[in-house]
Amino acid sequence: MTSSRSLTLGVLNGMGSGALWGTVFIVPLLLHDFTSLQMTAGRYIVYGLISLALLLPRWNILKNILGKAEWIALIRLSILGNVLYYILLSTAITTVGGPVTTLIIGFLPIAVLVMGIRAGSSIRVKQIAAPMSLSIIGILLIVSRSFTAHATATPTHSVAFSTQIIGLFCAVGALASWTLYAVENTRWLLKTSTVSDHDWSLLTGVVTGALALVLVIPAFVFHAAPHAWLDWARFWGVCSATALLASVVANGLWNRASRLLPLTLSGQMIIFETLFALLYSFVWAHRWPSIVEFCAIICLITGVLWCTAAHRTPHNTSE
Known part of the structure; x- marks a missing residue:
């Protein structure tokens, strides 16, 4: 049985991670003159270096705990939740656009929920059907607002059908990739109880940093646009801050x-990643949310609180 205290602490930690993940959405605005591949490589290389530095004092202990299976799992998780996810996501955005990609990726909470129920959760579908419906409504409201803004801000242009298909597959692939990451990461966290949450994150960072080295040549050699040293200082400063806050x-x-x-x-x-990303975008644009956006926020917050309350009811843990 999950205690009320564990639920509260878990939700607070989830909110904190969402608040920090939401900052990633303003990085392209700060580094608009650099490519998405460069931003991805920069962030994950710094993530790997910071993680390695923080792990060194405990390395002798951890190396005796981790076996071949754990290292294989860390490689899989680093690919699914970081490298592959962002490659697919960036490809989808550049081919089918942000609104369509947002619509597909926005169903991450629902996809993870379905996987949780399939994994044998004691929660009943009917207990969370109403709060999940609210979350879906909130996602659709955000996407409808995104489509409207996209249509009015950019001229219409034709995109090849084959390119659209590739983009849709990439968006669905990104959704599947992060869903698998969430499920497998939870399973391994419960399985490796002798490794702390923070150390598991740092180990993932070390592996992700090593994988990101593969992106160095295509990111910084094939896309070697000229930049002043102040621009590079800004680039590595933002990447370092993003790696520390949004990754570590x-x-x-x-x-x-x-x-x-x-x-x-x-x-x-x-969902909190979406909510905080919206908040940061309002601050960046110096505006208040529209009526549609405000309704979406209310739906999302109510859906999460309602879903949390459903997990607190005694009968969902006694089965």
């Missing part, structure tokens, strides 16, 4: 939430 700290908080919450609820914490 946020992933540690997410791992803690994943250990404290059942999978059917931890998946709902992803």
Whole structure:
């Protein structure tokens, strides 16, 4: 049985990770003169270096705990949740656009919820049907607003049908990739109870950093546009801040939430990334949310709180 205290701490950790993950959405605005591949490589290389530095004092202990299976799992998780996910996501955005990609990726909480129920969660579908409906309504409202803004801000242009198909497959692939990451990461966190949430995040960072080295040549050689040294200083400063806050700290908080919450609820914490990304975008644009956006926010917050309350009811843990 999951205690009320564990649920509260789990939700707070989930909110914290979402607040920090949401900062990633303003990085392209700060580094608009660099490619998405460069931003991805820069962030994950710094993530790997910071993780390695923080792990060194405990390395002798960890190396005796981790076996071949754990290292293979870390490689899979790093690919699914970081490298592959962002490659697919960026490809989808550049081919079918942000609104369509947002619509597909926005169903991450629902996908994780379904996987949690299939994994044998004690929660009943009818207990969370209403709050999940609210979350879906909130996602659709956000996407409808995104489509409207996209249509009015950009001229219409034709995109090849084959390119659209590739983009759609990439968006669906990104959705599947992160869903598998969330499920497998939770399973391994519960399985490797001798490794702390923070250390598991740092180990993932080391592996992700090593994988990101593969992106160095295509990112910084094939796309070697000239930049002043001040631009490079800004680039590495933003990448370092993003790696520290949105990767090291946020992933540690997410791992803690994943250990404290059942999978059917931890998946709902992803909604906070969307909520905080919206908040940051309003601050950046110096405006208040529109009526549609405000209604979407209310639906999303109510859906999460309602879903949390459903997991607190005694009968969902006695079966």
